[in-house]
Amino acid sequence: MSYPLKTIDEAKRLRRIGLSLGEIAVKFQISKSTASLWTSKEKLTKVGVKRIINRQNMARKKAFLTLEKKRNTVKKNIREKSKQTLNKIKLTLPLSKLLSSIFIWTEGEKGDFGRLGFTNSDPLMVSTFLSLLRGSFHLNESKFRGLVHIHEYHSEKEIIRFWSEITKIPQNQFTKSYLKPHTGKRMRDNYMGSIHLSYYDYRVARELASVYNMFAKKLRGVG
Secondary structure, rough: OOHHHHHHHHHHHHHHHOOOOHHHHHHHHHOOHHHHHHHHHOOOHHHHHHHHHHHHHHHHHHHHHHHHHHHHHHHHHHHHHHHHHHHHOOOOOOHHHHHHHHHHHHEEEOOOOEEEEEOOOHHHHHHHHHHHHHHHHHOOOOHHEEEEEEOOOOOOHHHHHHHHHHHOHHHHHEEOOEEEOOOOOOOOOOOOOOEEEEEEOOHHHHHHHHHHHHHHHHHHHOO
């Protein structure tokens, strides 16, 4: 099928000012291969280059928003499932002890059963562990000790005050802070160091160690 030269010239003009092959094909009701054949030798004007860049940016933004919408939907569904799961779980004393023991098993010291040792830099994890531990035993709060690990760019007083509020352990029960070597390559914004918690009670430490060991053996069908 032949087309008027005027149509082909108009297609070339539109290509020069940045219309895509798809847009040209739709406008003249031709295939994209025909649009490409007509306009393959055309050079874009500055206006055309700017238009194409704007279209690419808009396409990327649209793709990002579409992906973000999908992610938010997935997150919402996961939160709902998590809520349903947690609503079925009752935090009993045995479960609190089991969860406390797993915290110690994964993030705590093992081998010194004269005390509990737990180190972490995540305030939520630290406060969750302490909440479970305090709900599992009748504890003597004076037996807690806190030791903060800091870099030279930290304010020691500020860090101790922060962790004292998180842990509900008085500042006078914090021992001398540990100054960690710093390479100087990176200063982490809003990083409040880490805290090492100790609780001195042989029976509590021994019981939690026994719980996680027996729980692991039970899962494996041992013992």
